[in-house]
Amino acid sequence: MATRNRTILFRKYRDALKSVRVPSGGSYPSPSSSSGGGPVIELSTTSLLNPNRSYTPLSTEDPGTSSRGAVTVGLPPAWVDVSEEIAANVQRARAKMAELAKAHAKALMPSFGDGKEDQRRIESLTQEITDLLRKSEKQLKRLTAGGPSEDSNVRKNVQRSLATDLQSLSVELRKNQSKYLKRLQQQKEGPDGVDLEMNLNGSHSKQAEDDFDDLGFNEHQMARLKKSEAFTAEREREIQQVYESVNELAQIMKDLSVLVIDQGTIVDRIDYNIQNVTASVEEGLKQLQKGTDLGGITSTLTSPRLPHFPVATTSAAFHPYDQSFNLLFFSGINATIMREIVTVQVGSYANFIGSHFWNFQDELLGLTDNQESIPAFRNHGLDMDVLYRTGETQQGEVTYTPRVVSVNFQGSLGSMSSRGTLYDQTPPKLSSDIVSWRGKVATQASEPIKKNLFLQSLYEEEQERKSGPNVFDTGKNEATDEIQDRDIVDSLENTVKYWTDFSKVHYHPQSLYELTGLWIDVEGFDYGTGREAFTKTSHGEEMSSKLRFFIEECDHIQGLQFVVDDFGGFSGVASEFLENIADEYANVPVLLYSVRNPVSHMNTNSQKLTISESLHDAISFSRLSPFCKLIVPVGLPTLSTSKASKYLCIEDQKLYHSSAVYASAFHTISLPFRMEQLGPTADSTYAVGALDMSEGIQLLIGQGRQNTVATLDVAMPAPSLNGGQFEQYLLQNLQPLTPEVAEDVEDSLAIETMSIHGILGAGQQETTASEVKLAVHAAYENSIQRPRFSYLSVSRPPLPIPLPFPSIFGNLVGQHGKLLGNPILGSSSRGSLDVHSIPMAARLRSTTAILPFLDRRLHDLRRFGIQRGAVGTELLGGWGFGKDELEDIGESLSKMVSTLNPHSDYSSDSD
Known part of the structure; x- marks a missing residue:
């Protein structure tokens, strides 16, 4: 039977009627009347069957606003389309299941063929049915959000x-699959439970021989069949032996890795005990020397009481109000395999932070050689x-690029191409020949943004590297380079946009979007x-495709480092992006930094804007947090006057300044995730505490x-160990x-992970x-407030300060980050030409x-979104949040509060 799908045409007409402008006051224009706003479709206002009865034209407004006594002909709500599509998918799935049942029956029938075509048909139908069920399930979730309150009961x-x-369809599918597999097994076995192919003695069953006789095989064919089956049985036994050997080998390797880890822990404990003994002996010798200097007075000499410094590989149960704390450090937790991290930067400020972060990594790579x-x-x-x-370019040149996906506005790349600079991909030229247009064609193109002094110098260095050294330029003046670098630093302070x-x-070209x-x-x-x-454009799929490019080439990804602007629309983009990531990569942990720049706190000039930003903060945090393992809010309203900027000179209105501080902290936090894993015999003099991202999150x-x-x-910079x-x-x-945190809070259950690197000792020597x-243990022992649990990572290199650092x-x-007792005369602010590296702690x-x-x-x-008569209900509705979803968000926030404070007033439903 031939059918036609009129749904698309119906939706087209319905959307056209939505744009009909009905004049206010209940009067409708005559066909001759017109207005400056465009054509108006004339709609009938009287009933065709009863002239004395009137009704209003088609309307998309709430039925409660219609005039009394008139019949309102309203359009069906949008969720009806979704429900109809789900119902259609269910019908299609039922039809496919009927076909699947026939395919099962056909596959179970005796046949001289190999049955591969039937199996492919069964697999194809099963996949189609599963896809339809998954699609219907996702669409079903959309029915909960949005929609007027009048039809909420109907919608539910x-x-x-x-x-x-x-649900019934899923259960039926599982039953059919189970029934099919059971019949396959029964078909393979005889009525006595013996395998038809081979019995326990390795020979054919009597039933099999009778079947062969019935089929009319001659003795020669029977011999060949028996020989083939014997060969198959032997091969299966060999495969089974190989499988058992592999399992035994895997268990041996697992036990061996546990032994290696235990051995490393024991070596660390012995090393620490030896150091303690050495310190005790040295202190005892000092006391003995003092006793000798005092006249040879004989006294009982006791070893000094060193603070307890436990070393463990697992956390222990502590009393909730125990003021002691545990400082943990490991020389290695996992086997020595490289585990990749993929970074995602969504938003303008997130990319400012990312630019500084990758500059640090590039500087480290350069200083290594x-x-x-x-x-x-x-x-x-x-x-x-x-x-x-x-990677490798088309010209065969090896590349080494960050594993990052950057998302930003169109035109936010400045002078850089969205294809990057390495792969030299020439964009396709737009053809001026348009077949359907016979008139003139005008092209409007903006002027390309010029490179600043810093980017020009990078381009010139790249060209010199490609062309080779200039033999006639051997006497280049170093003073000229110094002047040029000073010009670059000064220009960046005033021209960064x-x-x-x-x-x-x-x-990489896949990084920039x-x-x-x-x-x-x-x-x-x-x-x-x-x-x-x-959600409503191709951006979602294109962003997911770029991320998929980096994740799928990873061997053992340890997690995602996600940075997002927590203001404006980018948090909405990120929440949907993270939801897709959670669906597609459920086992990949996400460490999320939600960042705000100081400028975003300066725009609250009206009450309406203040309410909008307050609702944004609540919705953004509530929507981002469920799709990550750990969320870290970052961004002080006034970084320049905060305690974190005690040794810094920050201008809050410059994103170039504040983003450098946050990037430095992110760099320090990420160091344990990429420290080289140390074996039991490796040198751990300068580095200890390597940690996997998921393990670091789990500790917290x-x-x-x-x-x-x-x-x-x-702590930027961190103090030195001197004196x-x-x-x-x-x-x-x-x-x-982190903004809006309470100061001087005594939390006996606090847990922390600390990363310290580049600490200087006496004479600016490495420690x-x-x-x-x-030193860290001593600092906590002398402190009133102590955490319940602290994990410490120490790494060797300080934070390198690249030339474009503000x-x-x-x-x-000082030049290497040492905190001086007296200020340096001259300028109040110092940059990369004056400070080359600094120690850090985070x-x-x-x-x-x-x-x-x-x-x-x-x-x-x-206050603004949930309670009766809230002023922000309309705004939240425009963002796509209905009453039920807002209540779920409020309940989620309330649970987060009660987790930290079970006695909070917000644990109840009252405000």
């Missing part, structure tokens, strides 16, 4: 009915392959616009409270970069990892100090 009933159909650099850079002990990938203006990194249609100066780019940009969320929100603290300065000032200098560990260091910071903490951050978002959501 329809949803329950469709869900019941889907520089014979004039310090040993800490030449042997930094970091596996750069964790963040970078190796795009994140590419100070980037010195080559990117621009949201076409959304320009950098777009207005009204709010949360709802961001969601629509991802798996100890007691299941809190998935962490704060970020940083006890480290023990005295480390904890004081660690200041939060060992053991010295740093002892001039944000104060005059108390930590992630799971603590109740984050409660004010959570409380405000829950309070604002209930």
Whole structure:
């Protein structure tokens, strides 16, 4: 029977009627009347059968606003289309299941063929049915969001009915599959349970021989069949033996890896005990020398009481109010395999931070091969392959590019091409020959953005590298280079507009993605616009494709490092992107940094804008947090006056400045994830505490409270070990970069992971990892507030300061980051030409100090979005959030608050 699908035509006419403009006041224009707003479709206002009865034209407004006494002919809501599509998919699935049942029956019938065609048919039908069920399930979830409140009961009933159909269909599919497999097994075995192919003695069963006789095989054919079956049985026994051998080998390797880890832990414990004994003996000798100097007085000499410094590989159960803490460090946790990290940067400010972050990595790569650099850079002990990938251009040139996906506005790349700079992909030329147009063609093209002084110098160096050294330029003046570098630094301070203006990194063509249609100066780019940009255009699939390119080439991915702008529409883009990632890569952990620049806090000029931003903060955080393992809010309203900028000179209005601080902290936190794993016999003098991303996250969320929100603290620069300065000032200098946290909170259940690198000793010499560990322990022993659990990682290289780094260091910071007692005369701010590297310390903490951050978002959501008569209901509806979904979001926030504070007022339904 021939059918025609009229749904598309119906939707076209319905959408056309939605644009009909009905004049106010209830009067309708005559055919001769017109207005400046365009044509108006004339609609009848009287009944064709009853002239005395009137009704209003087609309307898309709420039926409650119709005039009394008139019949409102309304359009069906959008969810009806979704429900009809689900019902159609269910019908198609039922038809496919009928075909599948026939295919099962055909496959079970005796046949002289190999049955491969039947099996392919069964697999194809099964896959089609599964796809239809999955598609229907996703569409069913869409029925819960949106829609007017008047038809919520109807919508829920329809949803329950469709869900019941889907469930019954799934159960029926599973039963049919189970029944088919059972019949296959019965067909293979005889009535006595013996395999028809071979019995227990290795010979054919009597039934098989009778079957062969019935089929009319001669003796020669029977002999060949028996020989073939004997060969097959022998091959199956050999395969089974190989399989058992592989399993035994895998178990042996597993036991061996456990022994290696235990051996490394024992070696660490012995090494630490020896160091303690050495320290005790040295202290005893000092006391003995003092006793000798006092006249040879004989006294009882006791060893000094050293603070307890436990070393463990597993966490222990502690009393909730025990003020002691455990400082853990490991020389290696996993086997020595490289595990990749993929970075995602969504938003303008996120890419400013990312530009600084990748500049640090590029500087480390350059200093590794520089014979004039310090040993800490030449042997930094970091596996750069964790963040970078190796490739090859079409010309055969080997490339080494970051494993990153960058998402931003169209036109946000400045002078850089969206195809990068390495692969030299020439864009296709637009043809001016348009067959369907006979008139003139005019092309409007903007002028390309010129490279600044820094990018020009990079281009010239690249050209010199490709052309080879100039033999006539051997006497190049170093003073000229110094002047040029000074000009570059000064120009960057005043001319940076795009994140590419100070980037010195080559990117892969799959790394850079621009949201076409959304320009950098777009207005009204709010949360709802961001969601629509991802879901209702091709942006979502294209972004997922770029991420898939990097993930699928990883051998053992350890996680995603995700940075997103937590203001404007990019948080809406990121929430939908993260939901797709969670569906496609459920086992890949995500460490999420939600960042805000100081400028975004300066735009609250009206009450309406304040309410909008308050709702955005609540919705954005609530939608981002479920799709990551750990979320870290970052971004102070005034970074320049914060305690974290004690030794810095920040200008809040310059994104170039503040993003450098946050990128430095992200670099420090990521070091344990890419430290080279040390074996039991490796040298751990300068580095200890390598950690996998998932293990680091689990340390924070798996100890007691299941809190998935962490704060970020940083000491920039960190104090040196000279003269006890480290023990005295480390904890004081660690200041939060997370906004709205409570200060001086005594949380006996706090958990933290701390990363320290590049610490200087006396005479600006390198310090060992053991010295740093002892100093950190001493700092906590002398502190009133102690965490319940602390994991410490120490790495060797300090933070390298590349040339395009902003001039944000104060005059108390030395050339290698040492904190000076007296200020340096001259300029109040110092940059990359004055400061070459700095020691750093950063930590992630799971603590109740984050409660004010959570409380405000829950309070604002209930006040402006959930409670009766809330002023933000219409705005949230425009973003695509219905009442039921808002209540679910509020409940989720309330649970996060009650996790940290079970006695909070927000644990109840009242505001």
